[in-house]
Amino acid sequence: MAERVRVRTRMPPGHVRAPAYLRGKTGEIERPLGAFGNPEEQAYGRFGDMRALYRVRFTMAEIWGDSAERPEDTLDAEIYEHWLERVE
Amino acid sequence: MTDGRRWHDMGGQDAGPVDLDQHDFALWEKRVDALQVITSTKGLFTVDGLRRVLEDMGEASFETMTYYERWVASVNQNLVEAGVYTLEELGARMEEVKSRGATYGEAAGG
Amino acid sequence: MPHDHHHEHLSPSGHPYRPDDDVPLTYWQTMEIAMRELLIEKGVTTAAEIAQQIGAMDARSPADGAAVVARAWVDPDFKARLMADGSAACREMGFEPGALRLLVVENTADTHNVVVCTLCSCYPRNLLGLPPDWYKSRAYRARTVKEPRKVLAEFGVELPDDITVRVHDSTADMRYLVLPARPAGSDGLDEAALAALVTRDSMIGTGLPRPPE
Numbered sequence: 001m002a003e004r005v006r007v008r009t010r011m012p013p014g015h016v017r018a019p020a021y022l023r024g025k026t027g028e029i030e031r032p033l034g035a036f037g038n039p040e041e042q043a044y045g046r047f048g049d050m051r052a053l054y055r056v057r058f059t060m061a062e063i064w065g066d067s068a069e070r071p072e073d074t075l076d077a078e079i080y081e082h083w084l085e086r087v088e
Numbered sequence: 089m090t091d092g093r094r095w096h097d098m099g100g101q102d103a104g105p106v107d108l109d110q111h112d113f114a115l116w117e118k119r120v121d122a123l124q125v126i127t128s129t130k131g132l133f134t135v136d137g138l139r140r141v142l143e144d145m146g147e148a149s150f151e152t153m154t155y156y157e158r159w160v161a162s163v164n165q166n167l168v169e170a171g172v173y174t175l176e177e178l179g180a181r182m183e184e185v186k187s188r189g190a191t192y193g194e195a196a197g198g
Numbered sequence: 199m200p201h202d203h204h205h206e207h208l209s210p211s212g213h214p215y216r217p218d219d220d221v222p223l224t225y226w227q228t229m230e231i232a233m234r235e236l237l238i239e240k241g242v243t244t245a246a247e248i249a250q251q252i253g254a255m256d257a258r259s260p261a262d263g264a265a266v267v268a269r270a271w272v273d274p275d276f277k278a279r280l281m282a283d284g285s286a287a288c289r290e291m292g293f294e295p296g297a298l299r300l301l302v303v304e305n306t307a308d309t310h311n312v313v314v315c316t317l318c319s320c321y322p323r324n325l326l327g328l329p330p331d332w333y334k335s336r337a338y339r340a341r342t343v344k345e346p347r348k349v350l351a352e353f354g355v356e357l358p359d360d361i362t363v364r365v366h367d368s369t370a371d372m373r374y375l376v377l378p379a380r381p382a383g384s385d386g387l388d389e390a391a392l393a394a395l396v397t398r399d400s401m402i403g404t405g406l407p408r409p410p411e
Contacts, residue, residue: 098339109332113328123230126237181235
């Protein structure tokens, strides 16, 4: 059973790498990718701490609802851990 | 944007057909690309620093400037922020470059 | 002047030249020259290093990726290594994919993969060379995640409904290479002949390999 996660709905200004169209959407972790520098710190000239990065797979039905082109098609994106919350 | 989505965050927005025309890169564009790779590889800024300035330049820049025009603006901004050179040095040098001739070839040859 | 006639505005590859040496100097070109000179004077880089970097980038092309794909088609062990660690497998072949990790996604009889970067224009440039203009366009970035089948149709790729499309939004530290399915009728071809079937777009997912002659 793959782990289910939801992308946080936060909307801070500034440089973040979680796309707006995925915020609030639920998907499954496709694979963990390891830890990488936090882009939200690196963008402003600070090294920041390392953050775990995951590939998360969403169905087009989850993202686009009734306007999905084909509901079973999927979208994978790389999302940092601080943008994800576990879905029970 | 009232919902907080920023202009560069384009996924899912309405847009027209994909234009498949392509162009080759000019020497000055290749130089901008090379300077970006070299200066970021040497740790003067990160690719996220490059993106941050491109994003902060706003949507108008995306519509009115070419790709490498935007890149040279962002690389420059990051180098100034990193203290590699000052605006005074840049401004004076740009004046001198302009005085060398009316074309890129003449100005770059100095 | 080399650019007097209309047809001479096309490069050998058939694309229009960008304004360059013989057109009026722009503000941004002036900035590039000034920046480059200051970086050299301050010892950050050298003219030789810049020329070397331009040469290295010019040398990269979709042919590099095509060689990787063809190897994966003929060598199942290599393919397994490529799927497990794309960067390491490319280094085996002498290609340096760079600091960002290459992740390979495989097209099969029931799955078609396509790559986009909605936030900017992330692309496996160290393996395939610089991205095509359309990859950086608003239309491609905006639409591919919502209506990939319509976008693919504009590239001439019509996918039947029983094929699942997997879109990959290159949002962070991975770079993506699509491993296209080996074309039918290519059984007798050697690795070099197979590589010649692999197009740039087939490795982005907006195209398919050429059919064998």
